[in-house]
Amino acid sequence: xxxxxxxxxxxxxxxxxxxxxxxxxxSRRPEIRRRRARHQKxxxxxxxxxxxxxxxxxxxxxxKLHKLSVASPGQPLVK
Numbered sequence: 001x002x003x004x005x006x007x008x009x010x011x012x013x014x015x016x017x018x019x020x021x022x023x024x025x026x027s028r029r030p031e032i033r034r035r036r037a038r039h040q041k042x043x044x045x046x047x048x049x050x051x052x053x054x055x056x057x058x059x060x061x062x063x064k065l066h067k068l069s070v071a072s073p074g075q076p077l078v079k
Contacts (some may be wrong), residue, residue: 042068 023031045065052058 038068 042065045061045068047064049058049061051059
């Protein structure tokens with residue numbers, strides 16, 4: 001039975017230093033504020049895009065959203 005228990009152990013996962021990953025509170029606050037402001041700006045632009053009446057407005061708002069999405073990794077802001 002002991003041989004079976006030794007064979008079934010999961011592989012060891014190396015520990016990662018957690019202190020180097022996290023930011024300190026004073027440096028996190030501006031980053032959180034930037035993210036929140038950016039999110040609000042994108043939300044407003046998306047609402048304006050949905051309510052746009054002509055192609056000129058849509059093109060201008062789409063360009064602004066595209067400009068914001070170039071600087072941000074992850075999901076595209078314009079579908």
